[in-house]
Amino acid sequence: MFRVYIYIFVYLASIIAFGTVFTVVLTLPQLLLTLLAVSQIRNRHFGLLDINWLILFMYFCIAPVQNIVGQTLPNGPLGYSEFSANTFYLASFIIFVFSLFFHLYLYYSKSYVLERKGSLEYSKFDSDDQKIGIGTSLVIFFVFLVGLTLYVYSQGSIVNILSSRLEKNVEIIDSYEFIYIALTSVSISSMAYCIKKNKIYNRKFVIALFSLSLLLLLIVFNPANTSRYKIIAMWLPVFFIFYHSKYFFKTYYLLMVSAIFLVMPIMSVVSRRGIESVDLIGLIDSGYLGGLTGLDIYDMVLYAVHYCSLMSYEFGFGHYLLGVFFFIVPRSVWTSKPDPFAAEVSEHVVHYSYAGAPNLSMPFFMDGYGDFHLFGVILLGLIYGYIVRKIAAFKNDFGYVFLFIFIAAVPIIIRGPFNGITGLITFQSIFFLIFSMLLKVQFKIKN
Numbered sequence: 001m002f003r004v005y006i007y008i009f010v011y012l013a014s015i016i017a018f019g020t021v022f023t024v025v026l027t028l029p030q031l032l033l034t035l036l037a038v039s040q041i042r043n044r045h046f047g048l049l050d051i052n053w054l055i056l057f058m059y060f061c062i063a064p065v066q067n068i069v070g071q072t073l074p075n076g077p078l079g080y081s082e083f084s085a086n087t088f089y090l091a092s093f094i095i096f097v098f099s100l101f102f103h104l105y106l107y108y109s110k111s112y113v114l115e116r117k118g119s120l121e122y123s124k125f126d127s128d129d130q131k132i133g134i135g136t137s138l139v140i141f142f143v144f145l146v147g148l149t150l151y152v153y154s155q156g157s158i159v160n161i162l163s164s165r166l167e168k169n170v171e172i173i174d175s176y177e178f179i180y181i182a183l184t185s186v187s188i189s190s191m192a193y194c195i196k197k198n199k200i201y202n203r204k205f206v207i208a209l210f211s212l213s214l215l216l217l218l219i220v221f222n223p224a225n226t227s228r229y230k231i232i233a234m235w236l237p238v239f240f241i242f243y244h245s246k247y248f249f250k251t252y253y254l255l256m257v258s259a260i261f262l263v264m265p266i267m268s269v270v271s272r273r274g275i276e277s278v279d280l281i282g283l284i285d286s287g288y289l290g291g292l293t294g295l296d297i298y299d300m301v302l303y304a305v306h307y308c309s310l311m312s313y314e315f316g317f318g319h320y321l322l323g324v325f326f327f328i329v330p331r332s333v334w335t336s337k338p339d340p341f342a343a344e345v346s347e348h349v350v351h352y353s354y355a356g357a358p359n360l361s362m363p364f365f366m367d368g369y370g371d372f373h374l375f376g377v378i379l380l381g382l383i384y385g386y387i388v389r390k391i392a393a394f395k396n397d398f399g400y401v402f403l404f405i406f407i408a409a410v411p412i413i414i415r416g417p418f419n420g421i422t423g424l425i426t427f428q429s430i431f432f433l434i435f436s437m438l439l440k441v442q443f444k445i446k447n
Contacts, residue, residue, distance in 0.1 A: 001039075002249075003038040004039050006254075006257065007031070007035060007057060014061075014062050014066055022071075023068050026088055026092045027060070029096050030056075030057075030061050034053055034057045037103045037106070038050070038053050042112070045245065045248060045252075046244070046249040046253065046256075048391055048392040048407055048410070049112065049392060050252075051411075052388060055414050059295060059298065059414060060099075066293065067292070071083055071084070077299060078299050078302070078303060087305050088302060098363075098381040101378045101381030102385045102388075103385075105382050106388065106389060109385070109386075111389040111392055111393070137191070137206045137209065139438065140191050141209045143183065144184060144191060147180050147183030148180075148220060150183070151177060151181060151184055151220065152220060154174035154177040155177070156173060160173075161225060163225060168225075176423075179427050181230060181234075181424060182423075182427035182430075182431055184234065185234050185237065186428055186435060187435070188237075189238060189404065192241040193439075195210050196241055214238075217234060221234045228264055233405075233424070236404070236407070237401065237404040237407075237408050240407065240408075241401065265291075265293075265294060297361045297416075300342075300362045300363075300366075303345060303348075304345050304362065304370070307345050308369075319371060320339075320341040320344075320370050321368070340367060340418060341362070341367045341370030341371070342360075342418060342419060346417070361417065362416040362417040362418070364380065364384075364413065364414070364416045365380045366416070367380075391403055398439055399436075402429075409421070409424070413425065
């Protein structure tokens with residue numbers, strides 16, 4: 001019941017500090033569904049179902065409670081623009097429908113049971129029955145260097161990388177940087193796996209390679225110059241590979257909640273303006289530290305609903321999702337390639353001076369809404385439930401590496417926009433399969 005209690009505690013604390021009757025009405029159905037879902041998780045470790053429900057809870061229960069003032073969201077990109085109560089109700093209903101069908105798929109596919117059974121296998125991740133040769137470690141190290149070098153090149157220069165996010169020249173950044181991020185994240189996680197499992201005579205040499213890799217990674221991906229989602233994508237899987245099985249879910253819930261309310265807001269400020277700009281007193285007074293003031297996910301769901309009603313919107317019937325799924329095709333080749341729904345709505349927000357740049361959030365299920373109304377939301381809820389079920393049920397040893405990579409990706413997957421995450425997850429999956437085949441060959445030779 002610890003899971004249920006911590007959700008109730010965070011919600012009540014937010015309601016007491018920020019809540020109104022209106023925000024309770026908007027978020028209570030989502031809270032009750034969340035409590036129902038997490039009450040069925042029996043995994044003694046912090047798993048994929050935990051991170052999904054925790055993120056859904058923070059984005060769509062806590063953030064609205066803390067940020068809605070009257071019928072405005074003044075802390076986000078929409079400023080003091082007022083929206084009708086019906087727009088708020090429909091936005092919350094769409095979120096609830098997605099969450100409901102996501103839960104229904106997990107429940108009827110016995111995903112909660114499968115993850116519980118799978119969690120008994122986590123102990124095998126600590127076993128020493130598999131041996132990885134130094135040759136394989138060198139190959140992975142070389143691939144890591146290639147991925148990191150390509151990422152540095154994609155950013156234009158090392159000076160651009162080391163600059164804070166507000167000082168970066170975004171015009172020279174390669175739009176295909178997600179490929180190099182994916183290669184780097186999978187390779188460093190695979191190296192961590194090698195260290196975890198390594199029982200060869202040259203263990204010290206392999207550890208030295210891994211230590212060098214971490215140092216290089218820290219220079220390129222650190223809180224002073226990198227967005228939070230890249231930091232999480234790179235570092236969280238490595239941390240989980242070494243420490244996930246050492247602590248049970250209670251410890252990780254406390255760590256995750258503390259990170260969301262305390263660490264992430266500071267990282268956001270540091271990456272944008274530098275460490276010297278951190279003013280803890282000012283952050284506390286503004287509600288930025290200890291709150292979710294900086295999240296615009298609910299804001300953009302609300303504006304997407306408003307946009308559809310404002311523009312006498314005609315749904316795309318697959319038009320928008322087509323552009324997302326064929327993300328790899330450049331516009332120079334496909335000149336009529338459709339813009340994603342999220343991009344269209346974000347441009348509208350910028351056009352009306354609600355925000356200064358179009359790189360805004362948009363939960364991926366809203367692309368389904370843009371194409372097929374509520375049916376698209378239901379469909380993406382079921383599809384996402386299917387994907388989560390498959391990954392949560394992983395029982396093979398190296399499969400946990402991808403499980404940890406996906407756990408680290410969940411916050412940005414749900415945040416969106418869809419077109420901004422599809423490439424990263426696709427190439428992480430591809431590179432994971434390649435590394436998996438490499439390691440299986442190595443095991444076959446060793447055995």
